[in-house]
Structure formats: structure tokens, C-alpha cells
Amino acid sequence: MTTPLLFTLDGNTQLQQGLQTLLHVERGDCLVRHFPDGESYVRVLSDCRARDVIVLCSLSQPDQRALPLFFMTDTLRELGARSVGLVAPYLGYMRQDTRFHPGEAISSQLFARYLSQHIDWLVTVDPHLHRYHALNEIYSVPHHLVHAAPLLATYIAQSVSRPLLIGPDSESEQWVAAVATAADAPFQVLHKTRHGDRDVSVSVPDTERWRAHTPVLVDDIISTGHTLIETIGHLKTAGLRAPVCMAVHGIFADDAQARLLAAGVERVVTCNSIAHATNAIDLGPLLADAVKNLLPSASDSLL
Structure with a gap:
């Protein structure tokens, strides 16, 4: 079984390095930048064929990070990744969980629908669950909530x-x-x-x-x-x-x-x-344990 790859899109190198060590995974290399007109450019540099992939990306600035994330996860699949999971320690778009005023978008539900289409599993930390009893009310992929x-x-x-x-x-x-x-x-x-x-x-x-x-x-x-x-x-x-x-x-x-x-x-x-x-x-040990529960190759490559 090949070793999983860990890509990082949010610049959190401290957490990235901790997860690499704890999970015994390889760092995935990629290039993410913006064209002068603001459009996102994403390039996967590591060979991901038949490998399980972990993407680390906190969604504290979701409008800036969501499109590169979507482009990244879909490109990984096109290039042959076996699975693509997301570690989003902060999960954005959780606060608008009802229609407070007529005509408002319930963005937590919409974002959950979009994100669920691009990933196989999700790990996050203490999402803002106010009017939702559980994350599976809006997210349709397997997930693990880490409590800090x-x-x-x-x-x-x-x-x-x-x-x-x-x-x-x-x-x-x-x-x-x-x-x-x-x-x-x-x-x-x-x-x-x-x-x-x-x-x-x-x-x-x-x-x-x-x-x-x-x-x-x-x-x-x-x-x-x-x-x-x-x-x-x-x-x-x-x-x-x-x-x-x-x-x-x-x-x-x-x-x-x-x-x-x-x-x-x-x-x-x-x-x-x-x-x-x-x-x-440091959330690293708790996140690593959560990933082990969801990563398809955990029983072979991590344990």
C-alpha cells in the first residue's frame, strides 16, 4: 500500500509538519496562486495516482480558499487519487444556520452541499453547531468532530x-x-x-x-x-x-x-x-487520531 500524501493549502506549516510526523505520510507539493484578474491557478506537482490524499485547509477565509480547494480536490481525482479527504480545523460558513430575514441564503447548508461534492471525508474542530444537533444534518460525507x-x-x-x-x-x-x-x-x-x-x-x-x-x-x-x-x-x-x-x-x-x-x-x-x-x-495529536479513523489506508500504512 502506497503512503498517503498530505497537501497544505492554508499555510499552516506547524500543523502540517506535526501531522506528517504523527501520521507517517508524505508531503504533497502543489502550486496555488492567482492570476492578475483574480482567478485561481492550481497545479498538483506530486504523483497522486492510486494514493489516498489528505488536504489540510482551514476555512477561516472561505471565499478566498474554497475555489482553490475545490479545484485542488477535483484535480487530484482526475489525476488518479484513490480518495481525497479534508482536514479543515476551522470550518467556515456555519453561522448562517437559518433564515433570519426574508430572502437570506442559508449559507451553512449551501456550503455544506458544495463541499460534500468534492471530498470523501471531513475532519474538523468544534464547528459552530447552534441550531444543528449534528454535522450530518448538512454534510453528507463521513466526518469526525474533534473537541478541543x-x-x-x-x-x-x-x-x-x-x-x-x-x-x-x-x-x-x-x-x-x-x-x-x-x-x-x-x-x-x-x-x-x-x-x-x-x-x-x-x-x-x-x-x-x-x-x-x-x-x-x-x-x-x-x-x-x-x-x-x-x-x-x-x-x-x-x-x-x-x-x-x-x-x-x-x-x-x-x-x-x-x-x-x-x-x-x-x-x-x-x-x-x-x-x-x-x-x-496543539491540535495535531487529536486531528491525527481522527484522520486514522477515516483514511481508507489507515490499517495498512498508519498502524
Whole structure:
């Protein structure tokens, strides 16, 4: 059985190198660029005939990455790949999960339909499942969801003195509670009112009893950071210590990291689902285990 190939389209070389080592796969070489008119150019340089292929591509910028990804996966099939699977640590287009206003596209369903046509299996990390109970409600390919909560809990237990976990909203309560339980730490959940994409107000529960603790703001995604910045202001007003901000996925839109630091956080910590300077938690071992469960040649080449 030939060794699988691992192609990387998102520039996350740290995660790529970790997966290569853990999975004992070969690096696949490709060329992806854009023509002056903005069209995508994709060229597969490695021989993929009769080989299982893994494509690593976090979809944090899906409009920029989806077409090259689709071109890549289809070209791999045309060149004879036995199977093509996707490791997308961050899975984009999950938030628009209903029609909030008349005429809106339910993009999570549409994107899932498109992506499922191009891959044989999918591995992702903590996708935004709010109105969906499971990913198979919209994705039609075999998949494995990696949960980062145990890794966050381990980091908190080892690196934060007397932590108090704080969830951003009621939707996060179950997830934050799981992290807090694993870290053996108390938690509180904020009350959030969203007035628009960049207009969010929050209220913080009674903080008097937590003055000796270090607040740890935990979320699945840091996007614009507006909710976190609003929360940091309330915590400072309440006299609590400078908080630690943690997230599975760090998108950091609108220069969010700089604004979080300016707001007074102690530090910002993310998993390496999206390559960023704040990456302090490695998802590689969990992703590798998930791939082994889905890769057709796992029993021969990986075990």
C-alpha cells in the first residue's frame, strides 16, 4: 500500500509538519496562486495516482480558499487519487444556520452541499453547531468532530492561577461548563445582547466573590473581539484581575488581537486551527487520531 500524501493549502506549516510526523505520510507539493484578474491557478506537482490524499485547509477565509480547494480536490481525482479527504480545523460558513430575514441564503447548508461534492471525508474542530444537533444534518460525507475542550482545560489547569472561567453568552454555557469541570474550576456565563455584527453589549454576573481569581474568557471563536472587549471593561470596573482570553479558533478580524491587548488582557491563547502568533495549544495529536479513523489506508500504512 502506497503512503498517503498530505497537501497544505492554508499555510499552516506547524500543523502540517506535526501531522506528517504523527501520521507517517508524505508531503504533497502543489502550486496555488492567482492570476492578475483574480482567478485561481492550481497545479498538483506530486504523483497522486492510486494514493489516498489528505488536504489540510482551514476555512477561516472561505471565499478566498474554497475555489482553490475545490479545484485542488477535483484535480487530484482526475489525476488518479484513490480518495481525497479534508482536514479543515476551522470550518467556515456555519453561522448562517437559518433564515433570519426574508430572502437570506442559508449559507451553512449551501456550503455544506458544495463541499460534500468534492471530498470523501471531513475532519474538523468544534464547528459552530447552534441550531444543528449534528454535522450530518448538512454534510453528507463521513466526518469526525474533534473537541478541543480537554486541551483548553489542561492549559488552564497548568498555566492559570485560581481560574474563573467566563462564557460569552448562554449558548456557551454547556461548553464552558465542560471545560471548567475538566479544569476543576468555577465558571460564570455572561448575558449578551447583540445589536449588530459589531455592536454587542454584555452584563457580568456578581463578581464580588471572585476577586482573588483570574478571569479566563473562553469562547469557541475570537472574531472581532467586541464581546470580549466589552466584558473586559466590566471586569476592570468590578476590580477583577486582568483576564486571560482563550478560544479554539482565532480569526482576529478588525485587528482584534491588538485591541484585546489594549483593553487590558493578560494574554490571548488559541489553538492552532488557524495559524497565528497566539497559538499555544496543539491540535495535531487529536486531528491525527481522527484522520486514522477515516483514511481508507489507515490499517495498512498508519498502524
